Amino acid sequence: MRLRWVRRDAPPPLLTFGVSAASFLLALGAALVAFAAYGLDPWEAGATVVRRTLLDGRGLGEVVRRSIPLLLTGAGLVLALRARFWNIGAEGQILAGAVAASAVALFAPGLGVMAVPALFAAAFVGAALYGLVPALLKARLGVNEIITTLMFNYVALYAVRWLINGPWRGKSVTGFSYSDRFPRETYLSVLDGTRVHVPTLVLGIVLALGLTWLLRYTRLGFSIRLLGEAPDAARYAGVRLLPTTLALAALSAGAAGMAGAGEVAGIHHRLIEPTSISMGFGYTAILVALLARGHAWATLITAPLLGWVLAAGDVVKVSLQLPFQLTDVMTGLTLLLLVASEPLLTYRPMFARRPPPPDPGQAGRPAPSASGGE
């Protein structure tokens, strides 16, 4: 009897879910260990976190507030990951959207009721354009998109800092680096007593469902899926690389951009320090998208999950007086566990006396990836 690992055609959905859930729970367990390492009673600390995030209205509001940008950005990233376009630049695209939205809010007065739609549209277009550059470089010249999108995160970060220290620095603010306050008509309506900006939340839900539809039923969705699963077959099937890549990059970046618009128009009401606008949403959204395993609708579950982790990070910092970097370590750990458990989904164990039959999916199978089959 020998143990052999044989490639699966497609992992059973229940296993996919189980493995994802187990990775997440293990990382939570690690957080409890970290609490203990800091000399706290892990159960009590854990209970405090749960109480302050889930059992209290304001805390719950903070969970939802953080889920909003994660939902928009994560749903967009599902599209990119599905095509194996490694867009790591969501953080910068969120900022690009925030800048475009701020431009409308600050310099286009008198839009009245059209102000909010206008700033979301501007954010979408601005971020999409920003995201198109790496996509164009990738599709035309084969430039590695991981590095370019990442570099663009830093470019966006310092560009925003320049704006708030230089040309867009508020006339009415002294001693601080941020823009003037936006006019009232650009404020997004929020749920009473919380920072949950409703228009962006609705936009996120619509987007997650819309992208699910796009992936399943449209020609573009088909092209995106084929491009990710079998690039060679895609070519023979007549999928055109350039327009498909540009379209998915624009959608993915545009979604992130709208998340940025939501942050500045819904919460801060001015353009502020970039790390306070995004707080790493762009990186956490990668985890949201990976956990969703290729399904845009699943971000409706995974975004609140990670939104809760981020809100918990705040509780950890404020109530438990522990460093907030714990959340980064948690995010990294969840990602690591997730990726390390991948073989369980790609291969199944088999006990065989004789040499096993040839693997079912030998030629042309895509490399194991987070974008599970639909």
Added chain:
Amino acid sequence: MELELLTTTLARALAFGTPLLLAALGEVVAERAGVVNLGMEGMMMLGAVAGFMVAAATGSLPLALLASTLAGVAVAALHGVIATFLLANQFVSGLAITIGGVGLANLLGKEWVGKPLAAPMLPFDVPVLSGVPLLGPAFFTRQYALTYAALVLALVVWLVLFRSRVGLTLRTVGESPAAADAAGANVRRVRFLAVLVGGAMAGLAGAYLSLAYRPAWGENITNGMGWIALGLTILALWHPLRAVPAALLFGAFFTLSFRLQAVLPPELLTLLPYLVTVLALTLIAWRGGRGAVGAPEALGVPYRRGERE
């Protein structure tokens, strides 16, 4: 006067280019064996914090360097197992290591933020050579031992990769793992070891930052250098010796950008190197036509015997 500008620029370029060179060399070794390591930034940060903590606790630089190297190797082992033995997605694994590693390093270094190291690595003048006109002030005055170590390492990596059997095996594993396997090489072991070597160099790159270049702990002291090193690897066309001028060029760029302070606001200066990385990659791709130029054939593709990917 202008001569002095030239020599100081070169000297600063060398000092600034050192961590980039070390990290890029590590990435060259890993990628030549076919494994992409996006965890460079995280490994550098952990190497930096490990070295700093040991130096602060013991005051011993050799121990600190050892700690940095081991920290890099330990995290690289994680990546190596995931990428080569579990055949899982190495992009996600590297990204996870960067996100978690940067977080963990900042967490560990929290109480040292802003505190200088009592006994940091000191720059020194190379005897005799520092007296040579032009070259002396440019390359042999007030540099750190790690800088010369990095240059020697570039040569060593080149010798091993291109002038030894081990190197031939490593490159074959990266180009055509099936052929290497057929020829009797242990593909997974070679890849795993290559990733470990890459991690060690990332750790050293971090050590250079926290022990020598800026011997006071600060949040995110690598500030994207790990990612720039990944760009440098491509720019150097996966060649250890070409990584030297590439790193110098970037070092010079960082330095020169500070001289533009009169014309450009500081935030725009800081973003230039990242923009230039993108431009450099674009230029390389443009000149080389479509597709990545000279990338190892099996880069980023896990190997399992009898399976075509």
